[in-house]
Amino acid sequence: STRRTVDLRSDTVTKPTESMRSAMANAEVDDDVLGNDPTAVRLEKEVAEIAGKEAAMFVPSGTMGNLISVLVHCDERGSEVILGDDSHIHIYENGGVSSLGGVHPRTVKNEEDGTMEISSIEAAVRIPKGDLHHPVTKLICLENTQANCGGRCLPVEYIDKVGELAKKHDLKLHIDGARIFNASVALGVPVKRIVQAADSVSICLSKGIGAPVGSVIVGSKSFITKARWLRKTLGGGMRQIGVLCAAALVALHENVAKLDDDHKKAKILAEGLNRIERVRVNVTAVETNIIYIDIPEDPKFGAEDACKSLEALGVLVIPQAKFRIRIVLHHQISDSDVEYVLSCFEKMF
Numbered sequence: 001s002t003r004r005t006v007d008l009r010s011d012t013v014t015k016p017t018e019s020m021r022s023a024m025a026n027a028e029v030d031d032d033v034l035g036n037d038p039t040a041v042r043l044e045k046e047v048a049e050i051a052g053k054e055a056a057m058f059v060p061s062g063t064m065g066n067l068i069s070v071l072v073h074c075d076e077r078g079s080e081v082i083l084g085d086d087s088h089i090h091i092y093e094n095g096g097v098s099s100l101g102g103v104h105p106r107t108v109k110n111e112e113d114g115t116m117e118i119s120s121i122e123a124a125v126r127i128p129k130g131d132l133h134h135p136v137t138k139l140i141c142l143e144n145t146q147a148n149c150g151g152r153c154l155p156v157e158y159i160d161k162v163g164e165l166a167k168k169h170d171l172k173l174h175i176d177g178a179r180i181f182n183a184s185v186a187l188g189v190p191v192k193r194i195v196q197a198a199d200s201v202s203i204c205l206s207k208g209i210g211a212p213v214g215s216v217i218v219g220s221k222s223f224i225t226k227a228r229w230l231r232k233t234l235g236g237g238m239r240q241i242g243v244l245c246a247a248a249l250v251a252l253h254e255n256v257a258k259l260d261d262d263h264k265k266a267k268i269l270a271e272g273l274n275r276i277e278r279v280r281v282n283v284t285a286v287e288t289n290i291i292y293i294d295i296p297e298d299p300k301f302g303a304e305d306a307c308k309s310l311e312a313l314g315v316l317v318i319p320q321a322k323f324r325i326r327i328v329l330h331h332q333i334s335d336s337d338v339e340y341v342l343s344c345f346e347k348m349f
């Protein structure tokens with residue numbers, strides 16, 4: 001197949017579609033700090049409804065969505081948040097909950113399937129509250145899909161159980177739902193049912209559904225009121241954001257339906273890669289749009305080197321570990337792109 005550029009670095013790389021660009025150009029806007037931008041209000045209402053929560057707020061990134069959510073729930077210095085040792089909040093958000101919020105992270109091991117053992121979560125809750133040695137546990141964070149475990153979907157029953165545990169200990173539950181639409185499509189369960197037990201969710205519109213910018217956090221009215229004040233504190237109070245929210249609305253209306261294709265392509269690519277003698281892929285673990293590929297542990301040709309060679313062929317992927325490559329599918333990858341990528345890997349390994 002003919003040489004081309006296939007960008008599989010992440011599902012954050014999608015470019016706005018024509019429909020998004022015209023929606024952006026025609027967006028109705030107003031100052032979202034002095035009042036409300038009407039298109040932002042429309043987007044926030046729609047996402048709150050999708051998630052089955054009282055209110056919602058647009059934020060420029062998933063990282064800010066998680067940070068604000070954690071800081072609203074953990075509103076005193078010396079609070080503690082229980083989260084996965086392989087969670088995005090813990091690994092890729094610069095420790096913001098600590099550096100900006102004075103919140104102490106208490107990690108629990110992420111199992112291969114993305115969950116944390118419920119008994120281990122309970123063991124991490126600081127009891128008794130107020131013990132002279134203890135931070136105060138305030139929050140449990142889950143991530144659905146769990147990206148670093150390979151885009152694994154957390155089952156609804158599991159989330160409900162964690163929700164019961166949170167209630168039992170008077171804790172809040174936040175879900176990093178950067179790819180909650182992928183989970184919903186893969187599980188065949190509506191978003192609002194998946195997140196039913198959560199007090200707050202951060203939902204990325206700029207990932208698989210392809211908006212150019214933005215996430216939306218959802219929760220109770222009082223949660224969002226506090227979140228709005230905190231967003232302003234963080235410099236996230238924005239003006240005519242209807243331009244961005246208009247594109248996000250198009251993403252919601254046009255691209256959620258395409259996620260199943262991303263998952264199908266991921267499965268086909270994973271099976272093809274796994275047929276290459278010297279490459280290993282755990283195909284059953286490919287539930288959504290993320291594939292991890294284990295390459296031979298050759299000290300002279302690790303994941304960094306392999307990614308460079310692939311880049312020379314036009315295939316953009318990133319090293320996940322010394323001998324592991326990550327591939328993320330999105331709606332701007334075609335079937336022939338998948339064949340091209342497969343042929344490049346076959347050539348290389």
Ligand SMILES: Cc1ncc(COP(=O)(O)O)c(CN[C@H](C(=O)O)[C@H](C)O)c1O
Nearest residue numbers: 010012061062063064088092147176178
């Ligand atoms: C589960 C989860 N939660 C939050 C975020 C943060 O979203 P942004 O701050 O990038 O909008 C990400 C981004 N993930 C990005 C990617 O996968 O390419 C990188 C790793 O930051 C995420 O995967």
